[in-house]
Amino acid sequence: MNIKRRQIIRGGLAAAAAALLPQPLLAAVWPQKAFESKKVADTISSLTGGAAVSEDGRIAIKAPEIAENGAVVPVGVSADMDKVETIAILVDNNPLPLTSSYELQGASSPEVSTRIKMLKTSDVIALVKADGKYYSASKNVKVTIGGCGG
Secondary structure (H helix, E strand, C coil), rough: CCCCCCCCHHHHHHHHHHHHCHHHHCCCCCCCCHHHCHHHHHHHHHHHCCEEEEEECCCCCCCCCECCCCCCCEEEEEEECCCCEEEEECCCCCCCEEEEEEECCCCCCEEEEECCCCCEEEEEEEEEEEEEEEEEEEEEEEEEECCCCC
């Protein structure tokens, strides 16, 4: 049998097997409604399914006190908790509050960092799901030049 023919057959079998896998195994669930919400309360409700959220001091937000340019604000979130499943970062005064949402695997360290855009001075909110419960923390960041078209 020709090697090219074997490669084509293997490729066809792999494609057929991938097509038969359930969709959740191929891609993570996209929280579209949460990313399109225009109010923080609606965004949190969408992410939590309406579950209660409590403030927790074990969540640390690393962000500057004053951001000179709202277009590029470095933000880090870490959680000193067990069984952290998700971390989301929201900005209260942005047109679309949810900046990012991360799903963490069991063995990973519950810490994320990114750069976000901020329209104006606002609270940066971290929403953490750990062991099936939701926790939050916030930090005020002053913005001197807005990054969302401001």
